[in-house]
Amino acid sequence: MSTSRGRGLRGVLLAGAVLLACAPAAFGATLKIATVSPDGSVWMKLLRNAAREVEAQTEGRVDLKLYPGGVMGDDRAMMRKMRVGQLQGAIVTTGVFNRIFPDLHLYNLPMQFRSLAEVDHVRPRFDAELMEGLEEAGFVCAGFAEVGMAYAMATREARSLADARRLRVWTPQGDETAAKALKDFGITPVPLTIPDVLAGLQTGLIDTVAAPLVGAVALQWHGQLRYVLDLPFMYIYAPMVLAKRPFERLEPQDQAVVRRVLGAAVREADAGNRRDHDAVREVMQRQGLTFLQPSTAETREWQVRADEVSGAWAASGIVTPERYERFVGLLADYRAELAR
Template identity: 40%
Template sequence: MKKTALFASILSLACTLANAAPIKIATIAPDGTAWMKEMRAAAEAVKTKTSDRVEIKFYPGGVMGDNATVLRKIKIGQLQGAAFTGGEAASITPDANVYSQPFQFRSEDEVDKVRAKIDAQLKASFEKAGFVVPGMAGGGFAYLFSVNDIHDKDTLKAAKVWVPQGDRVAEIAFKAAGVTPIPLPIADVYTSLQTGLIDAAASTTAGAIAFQWHTKVKHMLDLPLMYVMGYLAIDKKAYDALSAEDRKVLDDEVGAAFARIEKGARTDNAQARTALQGQGVAITPQNAEQRKDWDSIGADARKNLTGVGGISPELAAAVNKALDEARK
């Protein structure tokens, strides 16, 4: 009887150890940022509440390589997931960009109302592609920062505009405005602003300060270009290997962390806007006629983002319907 009990204890311990292999997550978010602090807090809570059965290990600052490299490492099992921007996650499913289409939203209130109806459908799109998304957060609106004053389509056409390498949405948006953008890794933007290779770049207000771009630009166009999203995506095979109980803990803790990240981002962006003005960045307003021009550009760009190889027409239509309802 004692031998049986001992064997059962050893077997139980072996099962626990078998489940203890860490879920390795890559991210470009630098260590020490609010995003990393919240994700690490969630990982600690998951580990504690699962009695060490589930450990999430982060590799911040892009140390695991670029987006293509990270996806390849996930495919071979070297990583189990990553924290992606919308543009990066589009390599998993083009639907990841459904909230980040150019000139789509006018306010965060609109974003909230649409996401309340669409988030579940978007997560289903990731799952169909083999990934589970326990956490997603809005980083705020991206605005165009520039060395020279950009106040309409004509002045935009004269600018040397940066877009993130591989970001199809940003590329299509600027091409619809008659601009041939310059794709570069985000790490090269500061130096490129310094050397004059580029003279305009889009970012959230908090991002412009975090990356120190505000020290190289003088103007900000007061027009939301697109809404920035972040996703924590985990390979479905690794996720499904967890028990139902442990999956719920992971979903709850990561989901709560990303809700805090989004709330913090809104506060940070509001404070950053004030700080930018205090440091001499001129914010250029837009009148109703100018906004109408930008809306027209956005409508053309969004057509090119939907369909074969792009955002699914069904999801795009669902977002448009939810947006129309939000504006009534």
């Protein structure tokens, strides 16, 4: 009899545990969100405001706990921690989605965006589709925040592709797509984690970074650099993602609040980074960095190779050929309209 009662009690407890695990987080949930952005940055100010707003609008049922400055590691470390439940969200660059949803690299194709005006033409027509792809891959995407156009910044002067092939160029460690992009240009990449880049510049392990100007200043790399090749190489942006499973444990009304509030924060960061670009450029020039203008022939050489690389990526399936064709078609139509 006692054995039977014991089994019955264990069954009730097990059933209760299962119900609790599957039930919405009605009694409060903490979403731990990490970023490499430094504490005190615009991103962190926006996120702290968002955390307060989420707490207020959910009446304390949802708490956003923030981890700035890379304390949870680089982008790949943050994604690993999301997989095992140590984090529920992160702001990361697209390199970590190489094998999860590689079409996020559509915007990263080298030198396909030639201006921010072209970015503004394409993104309203593609963002929702790419965000939906992330949802299908198991992530809730609050939005995409522009980081900016990546420029080659170096301790040595380099304008031509031949010059660049003599440089020691940083690539994010583990980012296979970024490394492939450099190799496809005949450039040998030097992989380092983001926290190691500054020391790499100081010791001469690397002499070149390709990054948005805003990022180079925020991470204090610009103090080690002397030249900027004034040719936008690649568009960089950062998705803000939450793991779908813990997100879906929230009450439906709380899910809506988190989506709305974080979405607004991402849109504000997206616009703010754009405003910061010109100001950062002036700061770098005042601090003595020289912006190098490539010749027409040098620019053409870079562009021809970039177009070859981008087409090859689509042909090999790194990005979906159908999406690639629509993407380059939008750009071609926009350029034709401007030329009229």
